[in-house]
Amino acid sequence: MMSWRRFDLPNDREDIGRFLPWLVAFMVYLSIVALAGLLALERMTARWDHGVVGTLTVHMAPAATAEQNARRLKDATDVLTATPGVARAEPVPAARVAELLEPWLGPSVRDADLPLPLLIDVELRDEPEVDLGQLGRSLDAVVPGTAVDDHRSWLRRLVSLARAVEALAAAMLGLVALVTVVAVVFATRAGLAVNRDVIEVLHLIGAHDAYIASQFAARAFKTAFKGGLLGFLLAAPTLFAIGFFAARIEEGLLPRIEFGPVHWGMFAAVPLLAAMAALVSARTTVLRTLGRMV
Amino acid sequence: MAVQDDSGGAVVRFENVGLRYGLGPEVLRDISFSLMPGSFHFLTGPSGAGKSTLLKLMYLALRPTRGLISLFGNDTSRAPRSELPQMRRRIGVVFQEFRLLDHLTAYDNVALPLRIGGVREDQVKKHVMELLAWVGLKDHMDARPPTMSGGQQQRVAIARAVIAGPELLLADEPAGNVDDRMAVRLLRLFEELHRLGRTIVIATHNEALVRRLGHPRMCIEDGRLEIRPGLADPAAGAPSVRLAFPGDSEEFA
Numbered sequence: 001m002m003s004w005r006r007f008d009l010p011n012d013r014e015d016i017g018r019f020l021p022w023l024v025a026f027m028v029y030l031s032i033v034a035l036a037g038l039l040a041l042e043r044m045t046a047r048w049d050h051g052v053v054g055t056l057t058v059h060m061a062p063a064a065t066a067e068q069n070a071r072r073l074k075d076a077t078d079v080l081t082a083t084p085g086v087a088r089a090e091p092v093p094a095a096r097v098a099e100l101l102e103p104w105l106g107p108s109v110r111d112a113d114l115p116l117p118l119l120i121d122v123e124l125r126d127e128p129e130v131d132l133g134q135l136g137r138s139l140d141a142v143v144p145g146t147a148v149d150d151h152r153s154w155l156r157r158l159v160s161l162a163r164a165v166e167a168l169a170a171a172m173l174g175l176v177a178l179v180t181v182v183a184v185v186f187a188t189r190a191g192l193a194v195n196r197d198v199i200e201v202l203h204l205i206g207a208h209d210a211y212i213a214s215q216f217a218a219r220a221f222k223t224a225f226k227g228g229l230l231g232f233l234l235a236a237p238t239l240f241a242i243g244f245f246a247a248r249i250e251e252g253l254l255p256r257i258e259f260g261p262v263h264w265g266m267f268a269a270v271p272l273l274a275a276m277a278a279l280v281s282a283r284t285t286v287l288r289t290l291g292r293m294v
Numbered sequence: 295m296a297v298q299d300d301s302g303g304a305v306v307r308f309e310n311v312g313l314r315y316g317l318g319p320e321v322l323r324d325i326s327f328s329l330m331p332g333s334f335h336f337l338t339g340p341s342g343a344g345k346s347t348l349l350k351l352m353y354l355a356l357r358p359t360r361g362l363i364s365l366f367g368n369d370t371s372r373a374p375r376s377e378l379p380q381m382r383r384r385i386g387v388v389f390q391e392f393r394l395l396d397h398l399t400a401y402d403n404v405a406l407p408l409r410i411g412g413v414r415e416d417q418v419k420k421h422v423m424e425l426l427a428w429v430g431l432k433d434h435m436d437a438r439p440p441t442m443s444g445g446q447q448q449r450v451a452i453a454r455a456v457i458a459g460p461e462l463l464l465a466d467e468p469a470g471n472v473d474d475r476m477a478v479r480l481l482r483l484f485e486e487l488h489r490l491g492r493t494i495v496i497a498t499h500n501e502a503l504v505r506r507l508g509h510p511r512m513c514i515e516d517g518r519l520e521i522r523p524g525l526a527d528p529a530a531g532a533p534s535v536r537l538a539f540p541g542d543s544e545e546f547a
Contacts, residue, residue, distance in 0.1 A: 008406065010397040201393050204355055205454075206383030207410045208376075291375070 008202060009195050009215050020187045020220075020278075021227030027180045028231025028274050029238075031173055032267045036239050038169040039263055045162040048155055056132070058089075058120040061145040072143045073118055079142050080122055085130040092119035180274055184224065184281040188216055192289055199290075213286035217279045224278030228271025235267065304328035304364070305462050305493040306352055311361030313347060321347050323517045325361070329495065331461075334488045335521075336504045337497040339514035345497040346390055348514060349464050352495065353387045354378055366461070383411055386460030388468045390497075392451040394439040400426065400450045401435040407458040425453045428483070430476075444471035452480055456487060463487055465496045469503060477503060 058076060063069050073091040080089035092100075097119055098110045105114075124130055132150050139146040192199065202212055243258060259267075306329040313322040322344050329335065337345050350356040351363060354370060363370045365381055373381065386407075394403050401422055408418045426432050429449040439447050448471045455463060463484065469477035481503060488494050495512070498504065504511060508524040 008395065008398065008402075008409075010395075197393070198395055200355075201395060202406075202410070203379070204353060204382060204387060204393075205407050205410055206379045206385075208379045211410055 007215055007219055009191070009198060009219065020183060020223050021230070023183050024180060024224045024227030024274055024278070025230040025234070027176045027183075028228040028271050029235045031176045031270050031274075032232060032235035033238060034169045034172045034176070035266065035270065036235075036242070036259065036263075038166055038173070039259070039266075041162050041166050041169070045159050045166070048159055048162070054087075054124045054126070055151055056122045056124065057149040057151070058122060058139060059117045059147055059149060060139075060143050062115040062118055069118055073120065075142045076118075076120055076139055076146060079139055080120065080135075083130060083135055083138070085125050085128045086122060087125045088121075088123040090121050092121050177274075177277060180224075181277055181281045184220055184278045185285045188220065188282045188285040189289065191216060191219075192286065209287055209290040212290065213283045216286045217283035220282035221275045221279040225271060225275035228274040231274075232268060232271050239267075302328070303330065303367075305331050305333075305366060306495075307362075307364045308351075309362040309364075311351065311358045311363055313351065313356065313358050320359075321517055322351075322358075322519075325519045327512065327519060327521055329462075329493055331493055332488070332491045334484075334494045334507075334509040335496070336507075336509055336511040337495055337514065338499070338501075338504060338511050341499075343514045344517055345514055346466055348512075348519070349387075349466055349495070349497055352462075353385050353464050354382055383407070383458065384461045386455035386458065386463045388448075388451050388455045388463075388465035390466035390470075392439070392447045394447055394450055394454070396439050399436050399438055400431055400442070400446075403439070403450050404453045404457055406454060411458055413458075421457060422453075425457055429453050429480070445473070445476060448472055449476070449480070452483065456483065459487075459490075460492065462493045463495070465494075467498055468496060469498065469500055478506075481507065 058080065060072060060076065063072055077089050077091060080086050094116060095110075097116045101109050101116065109116075132148055136146070136148045139148065199212055239259065306327075308325045308327050311322060311325040312320050314320045325348065337348065339345050347356065351358055352365075354365070357371065366384060368377070368381060370378075370381070395406070398406070404425060405418045405422045408421065413421075423432070423435075426435050429452060431446060431449055431453070434442060434446060437446075439450065442450070448468065452465070452468055455465065465484070468484075469480055472480065477500070484494050484496060485507070510524045511522050513520045513522055
């Protein structure tokens with residue numbers, strides 16, 4: 001019969017089991033922070049993927065008169081809207097272009113009669129994929145001096161970088177889980193060695209290996225859960241602090257790091273998962289070790 | 295599945311059993327005997343003759359280097375490891391050095407075999423309290439073994455050995471640390487178990503005790519065993535108590 005409340009084994013006062021809650025606390029802390037990073041990155045790349053990757057900008061040199069400029073914009077826009085895969089092509093008004101250049105050229109750019117470049121904002125569909133080289137040549141034939149500025153090439157690199165960081169965070173989670181399991185296995189083995197006499201008496205009284213394993217498993221669960229809870233309690237203020245400091249960085253560079261109830265549910269599940277992993281590792285270790293005994 | 299043998303109903307049967315530790319000389323040689331259900335034997339012999347070793351073979355703490363041991367009709371050498379606990383639950387052992395769990399209270403030590411056997415906690419409490427009262431330790435149920443005297447520890451060990459009503463009771467010097475009055479009282483407990491049909495083997499140096507109860511004795515000397523009939527009238531040590539165990543219908547009188 002398995003008992004979760006009563007332990008027949010002495011408390012781990014001297015062996016390495018004593019350090020297990022602290023180790024699990026640290027591991028759970030790392031896991032939650034890594035998981036939070038993973039979720040934030042996930043959201044960021046999703047935004048980039050859908051919001052920015054499907055756009056490009058066409059720009060061309062300005063002509064001498066406003067009429068010529070309007071003509072150029074219309075010609076180029078006609079070519080673009082006729083291209084399969086283009087969802088929308090809209091010339092950027094001169095006032096908006098001036099506004100965009102203001103940070104670099106100063107407020108006088110609005111009033112000065114400068115030859116500002118002509119821009120067309122283009123939104124692409126996922127399918128069919130637009131051949132940008134071909135598009136650039138077609139535009140150049142109609143309006144010489146046209147260039148296609150593809151956000152996709154550098155955004156793709158950024159997204160793939162973010163994906164790599166995500167993979168790294170996921171690998172870190174895996175590694176942390178592995179280290180926790182290994183620590184539990186070693187603590188359990190040490191516990192088996194230290195409590196050899198007690199285990200022999202339990203055996204001689206008629207205890208099955210499963211009874212002894214359940215004792216170790218229940219204790220490992222309790223120990224890991226305690227440590228995990230501590231890790232969670234330490235991780236929560238860390239996440240709030242990261243969110244607070246990220247919000248102070250210029251808006252737009254980073255998305256707001258805010259976690260909803262689902263995310264907090266995931267974070268709260270980490271100590272529980274750690275405790276379950278400890279339970280299974282301890283039980284397996286005891287059963288395997290005792291199974292090898294005569 | 296347990297391997298049945300032709301032990302002729304014996305609770306314990308040894309056939310040409312020999313045991314050596316490592317490459318040393320044989321500690322036990324050509325041991326052959328059968329203990330029938332309900333028998334009571336003393337195990338005597340000089341120190342170092344192999345009494346404890348013989349008991350260890352009987353409670354499955356050691357495996358023989360040769361020969362055959364069968365318990366309750368099962369060949370122990372062919373029984374898989376997973377079947378040993380069931381066999382051990384039918385055996386109660388009073389270890390020479392008690393082997394109580396120091397971190398548990400007297401109550402929890404005595405309760406251990408019942409809890410391992412999955413007995414309900416209210417039943418555990420009932421039987422443990424009764425038995426602790428019987429061995430005179432009701433007031434010490436919350437004490438831990440290190441704080442108890444040798445005699446008190448011994449009584450806890452005996453209570454733990456008999457609590458689950460084992461079919462075979464093996465005791466290694468169970469009266470070694472108590473005064474004569476308590477020794478007689480404890481022996482009455484064994485007699486009561488015997489009366490309930492249990493098979494008893496008690497290793498002891500106490501000649502007076504052996505003579506008083508007059509049961510046959512297994513004499514072990516130089517690693518060899520000889521069974522001698524009892525001398526006195528066993529009725530002299532007749533018990534005056536009635537014990538009940540989980541599974542028995544009888545209750546305390």
